[in-house]
Amino acid sequence: MEIEKKLEILKEEIRDKKVLVAFSGGADSTLLAKVAVEVSKELLAVTIDNGVMPNDFVENARKVAEEIGIKHRVVKDDFLTDESFKSNPPNRCYVCKNKMYSKLGEIMAQENLDEIADGTNISDLLEDRPGIMVNYNKNIKNPLVKAGFTAEEVRELLGSMGLNYSPSTTCLATRISKNSEITPKKINRIKYAESLLKGLTGSAVVRVRDNEDTALIEVEKIDKLLNRGVLSHIDSELKAVGFKRVTMDIGDHGDSKKDIVVYKPCKDEKNKIMFETELPYSVNIKSTCGELEKLGSVKCSTEMGIAMLETEGRNVTIFKKGKIVARRVIDKEDAEKLLIQVLPHVRRVI
The missing domain is CATH 3.30.310.10 (TATA-Binding Protein)
Structure with a gap:
């Protein structure tokens, strides 16, 4: 199906409705909010600052919201005070999303809105994302899924529209090995490590995974790290914040097309x-x-x-x-x- 046809289906899914959009400022929620502000009866974009997001997450969400001209609200919460989240079970994404969408449900009721919509796309359904079950359990609408949009098509459409979006919106808790407790110390050292690597490489997408005090680095622009002096600097900086060992994944970590079948x-x-x-x-x-x-x-x-x-x-x-x-x-x-x-x-x- 052509992207233009999918866009029309997307518009019909939210046309004339009063919608609360779960807004991260990433590609998917940006497209959803952009379309919603044009065709919905009322739109409120809500960003949950749960205390375990990248340093620039909230500011980037604000910038994207301002650029597309939507009503935007940031709600702060500290998930690190919740023992069920801190214990980091295998279904941690379900626990996290359930907390976030329960809060969004309260806001929807307070604002007398019709529904909550998020940016889940078809590509997400092919990945290991337990949190998607929250969408079904809480009747969260997935207009991009209804329209058949893949992640690649969303980025392609945003490019044709000339719209910016934040490429780094994933929760830092996903960097920590499952069943290993999520602590402020681990979150803070991951934040520091990723900020350091973004500055050194210019990469928009950086991941530093925390596997029992071993840092595993994933970056888009690995070439800028392939220097003994730079590697020595990274090693000493990351060990100074508590990592005992520093490693690197040399695979491709940029956006790439994945065949559905x-x-x-x-x-x-x-x-x-x-x-x-x-x-x-x-x-x-x-x-x-x-x-x-x-x-x-x-x-x-x-x-x-x-x-x-x-x-x-x-x-x-x-x-x-x-x-x-x-x-x-x-x-x-x-x-x-x-x-x-x-x-x-x-x-x-x-």
Whole structure:
């Protein structure tokens, strides 16, 4: 589907509604807020400052909000006083998002708004993000998902509009190994390390992961670090704030295109085309089957861990371990369209 068509669907999803947008200033919430200010009846963008965000997070959100001309509010909270968050369980993103969206729900009611919308996109549904279950549980609207926008398409559209956005909006708690307590000391040394590396490299996206006192550096512009003197400086600075060891991931950490589906030859059916994708999480087959009934005919076996959907002559099989297989599709584009329809109805195991 062309981006222009997706944009029209996005507009219709929020047209003439009174909307509270969960606003980070990142690409997705920026596009959502820009469209909402043009077509919604009323818009309030709310940024939650939870105490575990990058140093420039709030200021960048304010700048983006001002640039697109929206009503914007920053709400401060300290998640480090919440033991359920500090313990850093495997579903920490669910815990965090549940706290944030509960607060947004209170604001929505106070302001007499119709709904909360956030910038979740199709690409997010292919990643390990337990927090997305909060959207379903609290009836948070996902207009970008409804319109079928991928992360790449969002960035492409913002570029064509000439709109700036903040590239660094992820919670610093995600840098800390799961089940390792989130403490002010760890958050502060991550903030310091990432600010240092942004200054040294000019990279907009920097991650310093904290794995039991070992720092793992991820940057877009790694070339500027490949100097013995610079590396020695980084090593001494990070050890001075409490890291015992400093390492670097030399992979590509910039925005890159990810295929939604990949082609798989169908050995037993020469004239059939098959595509598949792998989700990085386990699927709740029973809940997913109930959702898939909205799309077509469903056969479900919780014992075997399989859900099968027949819709418009095409077949989708979803396995408990996360694999999704599309059969009887025309080509890759058709498979992607089918997956975009199906993904919002997949329910993960929390």
